[in-house]
Amino acid sequence: DTEVTQTPKHLVMGMTNKKSLKCEQHMGHRAMYWYKQKAKKPPELMFVYSYEKLSINESVPSRFSPECPNSSLLNLHLHALQPEDSALYLCASSQDFAGGGEQYFGPGTRLTVT
């Protein structure tokens, strides 16, 4: 099973709202990632959790707050977003550090900020 699930599939939020994106994998992977992807562009790395600890934060604005409650779950908390934050948010996982070249992506959450 190489499935990563994400909820919700679509999200529309105002600039004053607070919302959360959720990601889950049951492959026993110990690395989980958040990416942001704009239309016709490649995914951009935002955060990486390794063994439930934040390993990478690619200078992401504090209005994005990641959380890894356990080895299977990854959340992305959103507040006070800007319209330019509208994008496809992708969660991915890999086995561990050595497996970083083989990442499995969820279907993504398409976020629109109004």
Place this chain on the structure above:
Amino acid sequence: GQSLEQPSEVTAVEGAIVQINCTYQTSGFYGLSWYQQHDGGAPTFLSYNALDGLEETGRFSSFLSRSDSYGYLLLQELQMKDSASYFCAVYTGGFKTIFGAGTRLFVKA
């Protein structure tokens, strides 16, 4: 700086063979990956080459030459469903992956 270069678009006919090249210049290199992404969908892992040579998986093959900082994805017996964007990506280690800008493949009947 760090960069990956791949063609922006490739067009081929059904049943043909197409090769998508990728050259890279990165400060670290563990391996080269390829991902497929259909419009509106998520990237799907296709292959990962850490060592020089050719890896074959069904209709898809991937090649790496570390000394030339070059790789390619070869798609054989093209089908309409292969129309998608293809990203090469370098895993530089430390959980960081750098993606190329992507190649849009159009398969014509």
